[in-house]
Amino acid sequence: MSNLVVECRGLTKKYRDIAAVDGLDLSVEAGSVFGFLGRNGAGKTTTLRMLLGLALPTSGSATVLGHDLWSSPDTRARVGFLPETPAFYSWMTGREFLLFSGRLTGVEKADLGSRVDSLLKEVGLKNVPQKVGGYSKGMKQRLGMAQALVGEPEVLFLDEPTSALDPIGRRDFLELISQVSERTTVVFSTHILADVERVCDRVGIIDKGRLVTQASVAELRQDVGGQVFKIQLATEDPDLIAGLATQIETLDFVQEAKMIDSVIEARVDSSEKAQIMLPSVIAQSGLPLSRFEEKSTDLEEVFIRLVGDDAK
Amino acid sequence: MSRGLRTFMVLFGKELKEGLRSYRFWVLLGVFVFFGLLSPLSAKFLPEILASALPPGVTLEIPSPTFMDSFTEFFSSLSQMGALAMILVSMGAVSEERAKGTAVLVMVRPISRTGFVLAKSAILWLMMILAVVISTAGAVLYTFVLFTDVEIAGFLLAVVGWIALFITLISFTVLFSVIFSSSALGGLATFGVYILLSIIPVFGHGLDQFTPGAVPGVGSQIMLGEASSDAMIWPVVASLLLAAAAIAAAVTIFKRQEL
Numbered sequence: 058m059s060n061l062v063v064e065c066r067g068l069t070k071k072y073r074d075i076a077a078v079d080g081l082d083l084s085v086e087a088g089s090v091f092g093f094l095g096r097n098g099a100g101k102t103t104t105l106r107m108l109l110g111l112a113l114p115t116s117g118s119a120t121v122l123g124h125d126l127w128s129s130p131d132t133r134a135r136v137g138f139l140p141e142t143p144a145f146y147s148w149m150t151g152r153e154f155l156l157f158s159g160r161l162t163g164v165e166k167a168d169l170g171s172r173v174d175s176l177l178k179e180v181g182l183k184n185v186p187q188k189v190g191g192y193s194k195g196m197k198q199r200l201g202m203a204q205a206l207v208g209e210p211e212v213l214f215l216d217e218p219t220s221a222l223d224p225i226g227r228r229d230f231l232e233l234i235s236q237v238s239e240r241t242t243v244v245f246s247t248h249i250l251a252d253v254e255r256v257c258d259r260v261g262i263i264d265k266g267r268l269v270t271q272a273s274v275a276e277l278r279q280d281v282g283g284q285v286f287k288i289q290l291a292t293e294d295p296d297l298i299a300g301l302a303t304q305i306e307t308l309d310f311v312q313e314a315k316m317i318d319s320v321i322e323a324r325v326d327s328s329e330k331a332q333i334m335l336p337s338v339i340a341q342s343g344l345p346l347s348r349f350e351e352k353s354t355d356l357e358e359v360f361i362r363l364v365g366d367d368a369k
Numbered sequence: 370m371s372r373g374l375r376t377f378m379v380l381f382g383k384e385l386k387e388g389l390r391s392y393r394f395w396v397l398l399g400v401f402v403f404f405g406l407l408s409p410l411s412a413k414f415l416p417e418i419l420a421s422a423l424p425p426g427v428t429l430e431i432p433s434p435t436f437m438d439s440f441t442e443f444f445s446s447l448s449q450m451g452a453l454a455m456i457l458v459s460m461g462a463v464s465e466e467r468a469k470g471t472a473v474l475v476m477v478r479p480i481s482r483t484g485f486v487l488a489k490s491a492i493l494w495l496m497m498i499l500a501v502v503i504s505t506a507g508a509v510l511y512t513f514v515l516f517t518d519v520e521i522a523g524f525l526l527a528v529v530g531w532i533a534l535f536i537t538l539i540s541f542t543v544l545f546s547v548i549f550s551s552s553a554l555g556g557l558a559t560f561g562v563y564i565l566l567s568i569i570p571v572f573g574h575g576l577d578q579f580t581p582g583a584v585p586g587v588g589s590q591i592m593l594g595e596a597s598s599d600a601m602i603w604p605v606v607a608s609l610l611l612a613a614a615a616i617a618a619a620v621t622i623f624k625r626q627e628l
Contacts, residue, residue: 109477112627131372134479144470146383148390160379161478163372204474 062087062212062242063108067117070103070266077103079266080117085259087211090238092257092274093246094360100266101246102141105216108244109138121212134163137210137241141217143201147190151182151200154189155207162208176203180233195226202233206241213237215245219252231256250356260356264364277359284328286335288321289348295319301342308334324354376484377491380475384492393458398500400454404446405504409511412438436516440524440592443508447501447531448585452538452563459493459539460556463546463623473628482624486543490616493539501532523598527588530601533608534584538563540615547619547626581608 063085070078078100085091095101106112107119110126110133118125124132145154155173164172177183180199185192192200198218205213215234219227234243234256247253253260254274261271270277288305290298295316302321306314310330314323325331328351339346388394416431423429463486466472475485505528513519541562545555570577570586577583583604590596 106627111473111476130481131479133477136477138474138477140470140473142470143474145474146387146471148387157379157383158474158478161376161475161480163375163479208478 060086062122063091063244064120065104065108065117068104068107068114068119069116070100070107070112071115076266078107078114081263081266081268083261083268083271085212085242085244085261087242089259090234090243090245090257092253092260093244093263094248094250094253094260095246095263096248096364099248099263101248101263102216103266104263105138105214105244105246109133109136109214134208135211137205137208137213139198139201139205139213139215139218141220143197143204145189145192145197145200147188149189150187151185151189151192151196151203152177154200155203158204159207164208172207172209173203176206179203179236181229194221195223195229198222198226198230199233202230202237206237210241212242212244215243217247218245219247219249227252250360254356262360262363269363274356277356278354284325284331285352285354286323286325286331287348287350287352288323288335288339288346289319289350290321290339291345291347293319297344301339301344304342305335305338308338310334372479373481373484376480377488380480380485380488381491384488388492388496394496394499397454397458397496398503401451401500401504402507404450405443405507406511408443408446408508409439409515412442413515434516436512436519437592439508439512439516440527441589443505444527444531444585444588447504451501451504452535455497455535455538456542456556456559456563458496459542459546460559461546461552462489462493462543463619464550464552464555465546467628468550468552476628483620486547486616486620486623490540490543490619493543494536497535497539498532501528501535523588523592523594526591526598526601527584530584530588530604530608533605533612534566534581537566537581537608537612537615540612540619544615544619544622547623579603579607581611584608 061084063083065081065083068078068081068083069076081100081104083104093101093104103112104119107114108121108126110130113127121136122132126133126136149157152173155176156169159169159173174183180203182196182199182203185196189197189200198221202218205215218234219230222230231252234245237243238256245253245257257274259271259273260277262269290301292298298316298319298321302314302316305311305321305323310325310327312324312326314321323331323335332351336349412434416429416434419431420429463472466475476482505525509521509524538559542555542559545558546552549555549558566580566582569580569582577586578600581604587596587600587604591598591600
């Protein structure tokens with residue numbers, strides 16, 4: 058039996074002749090925290106809108122829990138959504154909005170009050186009597202998370218939830234996502250790579266409406282990014298350093314070796330081979346070594362390698 | 370309870386609270402009560418006010434006002450101030466929710482879009498009917514106080530006709546607020562429909578008896594005893610049919626609309 062909760066097959070959305078989403082194939086397994094990563098305008102929000110039944114695909118299919126939410130609105134009771142900038146009725150209190158959302162979702166009357174109180178506590182809005190119109194951005198985002206969870210969804214879609222938050226608000230919100238991910242599948246769209254590294258276990262990278270790759274964060278770092286070795290010599294002669302970089306680049310397990318600020322950075326396929334071979338190559342060169350360090354590729358480097366440098 | 374009915378009840382409750390808390394209902398009621406009370410006063414005292422403003426030695430021959438002048442004044446205000454207030458209050462019904470983004474957090478729920486449109490329409494109809502009824506009560510009360518030999522049967526029947534015409538107007542406001550993203554544009558379009566409905570009876574051939582725009586004329590005729598009460602049936606039926614068509618169109622369009 059399929060364990061997929063989100064599936065896109067050849068999903069395309071065109072506005073006139075421009076394809077916002079172009080033949081996207083994507084799948085998300087139950088229980089994962091899926092980072093949907095792409096630069097601004099890559100097609101993330103449009104994809105989420107089609108998955109949520111708020112927009113119709115030009116072609117292809119988008120299903121959540123096996124259903125097309127445009128034609129099967131009942132399934133929406135099992136799905137939660139937090140848009141990038143959630144808009145509320147400013148004349149309601151947070152509690153009133155959650156009660157309203159819960160009733161629309163079909164939560165049993167007997168359970169609703171206690172569930173709303175518990176959610177308000179979880180998002181830190183329990184003792185806030187003011188109307189939503191007086192909330193800060195961070196408070197609105199947390200209320201947005203609470204309304205998305207009021208129906209105890211099996212899948213939670215978050216569209217760029219941290220973009221508008223200050224560093225502390227962002228940190229708190231990411232902690233909230235981590236907590237929530239223990240009880241639901243999370244699809245988290247963002248262009249902030251650090252957020253994905255912090256909370257997601259799987260990643261789909263989208264660019265120009267197409268899926269570039271989909272894998273676990275660890276796989277991406279290893280398969281796309283490889284390992285990087287930093288070699289610092291006790292000399293600042295650029296010719297000598299450049300010569301050694303060229304020599305290192307000829308090794309079969311080295312993808313590339315370049316000189317950055319007098320330091321050689323060698324990206325390798327095999328960490329084990331590099332640990333054995335690189336020190337001996339340096340020793341043979343006769344150049345004095347002052348630092349030899351292995352570091353993992355971060356997601357930012359992987360992202361830039363996959364979608365191009367203009368993504369910066 | 371079916372999903373559609375549940376959606377409707379929850380959304381209707383929300384619309385009701387919003388109308389009361391955002392002062393929309395109170396503003397509408399205030400405008401209607403204002404002219405409801407002012408119309409009899411104006412009809413009664415306008416000749417005296419005009420006469421006092423004339424230079425010494427000049428006299429003005431104006432027949433003594435009757436209750437009919439009071440009711441005529443009321444309908445004149447209803448057709449202008451009342452219609453305008455109603456369009457202004459209802460013109461952003463759907464478009465504002467779309468523009469602000471609040472519609473998204475509602476539409477991602479397991480609800481029917483039909484319920485969304487119907488709840489909005491129903492609360493606007495209800496607000497309008499309450500405002501007209503209270504305004505009418507005020508006008509009748511002051512008319513009884515200020516005038517003698519008051520006959521209200523024809524007047525009340527004409528009010529029923531106006532309510533039907535206003536139901537049509539509100540339904541078009543909802544339709545245009547679904548079609549247009551700008552509330553102002555929706556309001557203007559509704560105003561255009563109102564003018565069109567008012568012009569159509571001029572062409573005669575039954576259009577002055579069987580269309581929504583016939584309500585004011587037929588209402589006056591009934592009040593003056595020139596037409597029987599049955600004459601109001603067709604304008605009312607035509608108004609309600611047109612309102613139903615506008616709402617059906619609004620629902621159909623909204624169901625296909627992307628958010």
